[in-house]
Amino acid sequence: MTDHSITGHRTEKPSGKKGVSGGLEGNLNVEAMRRTIDTAFDIWKRKNFLWPLSIALSYAGCRIFNAPRGLIVEASTGCTGYCRGCPEPDKTVDLSVDIFEKVLAGRRFRPVTVHFSGKHSDPLASSVFPELVRAAASRSSMVSVSTIGLGLGESWEYLPVDRWILSIPAATLETWHALRGNSRLDEFRDNLRRLLHADRGMVELVLTLWKPSAGDTEAFHRLADEEGIGRRRVVFGRFDPDGHHLGRIENLALEAPGCPYIIEEGVRLIEEPPGCPLSGTVFLDAEGYLHPCPFTERTQNDYRVVSREKTGRLYEACRYCP
Numbered sequence: 001m002t003d004h005s006i007t008g009h010r011t012e013k014p015s016g017k018k019g020v021s022g023g024l025e026g027n028l029n030v031e032a033m034r035r036t037i038d039t040a041f042d043i044w045k046r047k048n049f050l051w052p053l054s055i056a057l058s059y060a061g062c063r064i065f066n067a068p069r070g071l072i073v074e075a076s077t078g079c080t081g082y083c084r085g086c087p088e089p090d091k092t093v094d095l096s097v098d099i100f101e102k103v104l105a106g107r108r109f110r111p112v113t114v115h116f117s118g119k120h121s122d123p124l125a126s127s128v129f130p131e132l133v134r135a136a137a138s139r140s141s142m143v144s145v146s147t148i149g150l151g152l153g154e155s156w157e158y159l160p161v162d163r164w165i166l167s168i169p170a171a172t173l174e175t176w177h178a179l180r181g182n183s184r185l186d187e188f189r190d191n192l193r194r195l196l197h198a199d200r201g202m203v204e205l206v207l208t209l210w211k212p213s214a215g216d217t218e219a220f221h222r223l224a225d226e227e228g229i230g231r232r233r234v235v236f237g238r239f240d241p242d243g244h245h246l247g248r249i250e251n252l253a254l255e256a257p258g259c260p261y262i263i264e265e266g267v268r269l270i271e272e273p274p275g276c277p278l279s280g281t282v283f284l285d286a287e288g289y290l291h292p293c294p295f296t297e298r299t300q301n302d303y304r305v306v307s308r309e310k311t312g313r314l315y316e317a318c319r320y321c322p
């Protein structure tokens, strides 16, 4: 199903210069911080001038009450990608608006960010996506959506989303077809244009590198230039140990420079990064259960314990997390 890259391993700087891998953590952190600040300024332009204050208050409240500052939300267990080799769930579950509102209302402090994403799912598959977005917008400082960009419903481009992150697994029709078994790049581009034309939130484009698309970086930059998108990233696809989805071993771009994985008695990370790329967040699944992140099992409620476990990368899924 989806190829979300929220924890993707970066391969290139947006300028197109060769990037980093492995040990240059200092540069990576500086780059990540620069991107965060850039993003915040871009969003602020569309908000009222008191928005930074609202962020600061939410952030301070979360710190004081030891609550996660970010909520990653699976809007649906369904997907709109229909990729070859990716099984559809027997029964698709959409997160109920009622449950979502109760989770938000149950917090002592509103989260700084609500980020709609998925695991083997995509937010745009939810039949109540607009209602979920509106609920998030009224109870958080910032709403973002990570999606494969297929299945954008009527007028959804006008929803109060501050940041759209659109991921593609390939940048040419041929490589897209080789990976997904269908040819929907044009449909993706139509939806991308709708979002750009509506101009309600910033739009960021991400290419996730898989084996068939390992050579697509230049085509990706051309595509982004044609669409007039400055915010772009290239990341590596994440290994999925259950082997049913896009992150299967045979899809990993193992030969590409900077790939975080190596095959040595199975797949393993070449170098384990320090800490957790999703620290400060928890994941709400479509059935209403909280997890430390989209890749781990359900969790207990004590966030202090969860936070320590995440920092120490103590979960089975952390073994494959770039």
Ligand code: SF4
Residues within 6 Å of the ligand: 007, 275, 276, 277, 278, 279, 292, 293, 294, 295, 296, 310, 313, 314, 315, 317, 318, 319, 321
């Ligand atoms: S908890 Fe582990 S698997 Fe989840 S994002 Fe953090 S490091 Fe990755």
